[in-house]
Amino acid sequence: MAGLLGSGAAWAHAGLPETSNVTLRKGHPEDYFVGATFGAVISRDSGRTWRWVCPDAMGYGGWRPESFVWRESGTLLAATGNALLSSKDGACSWSSHPAFKDTWVTGLAVHPTDDAVLYVATGRSTSATNGVFRSEDGGETWRPLPLQRAGVLFSSVRVSTADPRTLYVSASDTAHMYLFRSDDAGETWEELPQTFPDLVRPFDFVVTATDPTEAHGVWARVSAQGSTHILHSTDGGRTFIARSGAGIDDVFVNMDLSADGGTAWVSTYNSFFRSQQGGAFSKLELPTGNACVTRVGDVLYGCGSPWLHDWSLARSSDEGTTWEPLFSLEQIQGSHQCPAGTPVRELCPSRWPQVAETIGAPLYPDGVPDAGVPDAGTQPTEDAGTPADPKPKPSGCAAAPAGTLLPLFLLPLLRRGRRREDPCP
Numbered sequence: 180m181a182g183l184l185g186s187g188a189a190w191a192h193a194g195l196p197e198t199s200n201v202t203l204r205k206g207h208p209e210d211y212f213v214g215a216t217f218g219a220v221i222s223r224d225s226g227r228t229w230r231w232v233c234p235d236a237m238g239y240g241g242w243r244p245e246s247f248v249w250r251e252s253g254t255l256l257a258a259t260g261n262a263l264l265s266s267k268d269g270a271c272s273w274s275s276h277p278a279f280k281d282t283w284v285t286g287l288a289v290h291p292t293d294d295a296v297l298y299v300a301t302g303r304s305t306s307a308t309n310g311v312f313r314s315e316d317g318g319e320t321w322r323p324l325p326l327q328r329a330g331v332l333f334s335s336v337r338v339s340t341a342d343p344r345t346l347y348v349s350a351s352d353t354a355h356m357y358l359f360r361s362d363d364a365g366e367t368w369e370e371l372p373q374t375f376p377d378l379v380r381p382f383d384f385v386v387t388a389t390d391p392t393e394a395h396g397v398w399a400r401v402s403a404q405g406s407t408h409i410l411h412s413t414d415g416g417r418t419f420i421a422r423s424g425a426g427i428d429d430v431f432v433n434m435d436l437s438a439d440g441g442t443a444w445v446s447t448y449n450s451f452f453r454s455q456q457g458g459a460f461s462k463l464e465l466p467t468g469n470a471c472v473t474r475v476g477d478v479l480y481g482c483g484s485p486w487l488h489d490w491s492l493a494r495s496s497d498e499g500t501t502w503e504p505l506f507s508l509e510q511i512q513g514s515h516q517c518p519a520g521t522p523v524r525e526l527c528p529s530r531w532p533q534v535a536e537t538i539g540a541p542l543y544p545d546g547v548p549d550a551g552v553p554d555a556g557t558q559p560t561e562d563a564g565t566p567a568d569p570k571p572k573p574s575g576c577a578a579a580p581a582g583t584l585l586p587l588f589l590l591p592l593l594r595r596g597r598r599r600e601d602p603c604p
Contacts, residue, residue: 196508196538197469198482198491200433204249205294208475211505212247212255212270213482213492217534221270221515226505230515233530236522237273239264246433248287250294256318258287263299265318271517271524278321282309286336290343298365300348302332309333311348313365324365331357335385342394347416349386349399356384358399358416371416378403386416387433390440398443400431407431409445409460423460427452435474442498444479446470451481453499463499472499485509485538509539 196217204210209225218234234243244257244264255266262275263284283303290296295317301309310327314320331352339345348359348368358371375381383402390396395415401408406426410419422443429447436443445452445460451470452460468484479495481502490504513535514527535542 195484195486196534197484197486198471198508199243199469200246200471201473201480201482201492202247202249203473203475203480204251204253206251210249211492212249214244214247216243219270220506220511222506223269229506229511230513231511231527231531231534232270232515232523233527233534235530236271236526237264238275238522246287248289248294248297250289250317252294252317254317256287256297258284258299260285263287263318268521269517270515271521273522276318276321278312282307285332285334286348288336288338288346290338291340292343296343298336298338298346300333300336300350302334302350305330305332305353309350311336311346311359311365324361326359326361326365326368334383335387337386337389337397339389339394339397340391341389341396345389345394345415347386347389347397349384351382351384356381356401358384358386358397360397360415362394369415373401373419375401375403375408375419377421378408380404381408387431388436388443391436391438392440396440398434398436400434402431407447409434409443422454423452427460432471433473435472435479437474437498438477444472444474444499446472446481451499455498465499465502466493480505511535511538511540512544513540513542 196215198213198215200214202212209223211222211226213220218237219232220229221232222229239259242259242261244259248256253269255270257264261283263279264273264275266273279301282301284299285302286300288298295315297314297318299312303309308327308329309331311324311333312321313324326348331350333348333350335349337347344362344364346361346365350357350359356373358373359368360371361368373384381401381403384399386397386399388398395413397412397416399410399419401410406428408421408426409423411422412419427447429449432446432448434443434445441456443454447470449468451463451466453463454460465488466481466483468487469482471482473480477496479499481493483490483493485491485507489507491507492505493502494505495502514531515523517523532542
């Protein structure tokens with residue numbers, strides 16, 4: 180399968196092509212960027228048309244971004260776990276920031292009101308010095324903050340949405356797990372070792388979210404004996420209370436909170452959970468697989484598995500109770516339209532036919548095999564005024580088209596995952 184999408188492509192969920200995260204451009208709700216197990220998918224017209232960005236053109240190798248930041252200026256940034264990637268031309272060209280060529284960028288966070296202010300955390304190995312860095316020019320230049328430690332791996336950085344001067348960073352070394360907090364935008368730090376005496380062999384402690392209304396409210400997750408435990412602190416990370424009971428027996432993807440902090444959502448590879456007003460997390464009916472969650476205003480956006488229901492991305496206006504589909508993979512209309520000479524234009528069109536066959540998408544719906552734009556000097560955009568002709572969504576039988584490149588061992592998974600009303604035998 181790796182040969183299908185280019186070297187180093189990471190495929191989750193037994194190799195199935197699926198979405199993994201969603202980012203809306205700040206100040207431009209018509210612009211969507213959806214990370215996927217086979218690169219990314221972009222829409223510049225409120226979801227009327229979707230196009231593919233192949234992983235080779237993004238240049239992230241064997242590392243896949245867990246999330247993106249899309250600045251109002253148009254710059255896209257991503258921490259891959261290895262590099263800090265950025266694109267200034269609408270996802271057509273990507274570069275790795277040279278400041279981090281000798282380390283691994285493990286976390287990326289943006290100031291909630293000034294998207295020129297960014298933070299990254301690094302964590303290459305216990306033999307290296309890692310730390311936290313700040314940019315005040317949208318990621319062009321980076322300054323190391325005083326939190327720099329030899330032998331410590333920093334895993335995540337979060338900026339408080341209630342008070343952007345408050346920062347949280349999770350980290351670990353060979354013997355300990357830590358939470359570091361700064362209340363002055365990173366100039367001084369308080370070290371808060373985390374022990375979790377009630378858990379057996381806890382590991383992989385990561386800060387995941389901050390409370391929208393309380394600067395000393397912070398969320399994290401920790402793994403122990405095959406379960407993910409969701410933790411909440413109201414005292415700036417000094418103590419945590421487990422909010423997921425016995426834990427979630429699944430791989431954690433991400434989490435988000437409502438604007439008032441009263442509702443929390445947690446997504447995993449297979450399920451979607453919600454906690455309201457401090458209550459226990461309960462599993463929601465949808466998504467039933469491949470969940471991710473992002474809140475923008477009063478709208479919740481979520482990933483879903485097209486192998487289990489009818490969409491790959493949907494939105495909810497009732498806190499996840501019901502969902503309105505936005506698109507499914509078979510609606511992708513070819514590779515992203517970019518000027519000649521850009522990596523996406525040069526690399527992605529030749530790879531699209533095999534991807535289209537695998538996901539059941541039309542090969543050349545607009546009759547343009549190379550998906551390019553005529554003038555190499557123009558900014559790549561989609562035609563927001565002319566929606567694409569709607570394409571019929573395949574039924575359960577057509578979800579894996581004849582001649583698909585999916586390996587045979589996946590067919591039992593697809594059969595088990597079909598909905599009861601699926602007419603396929």
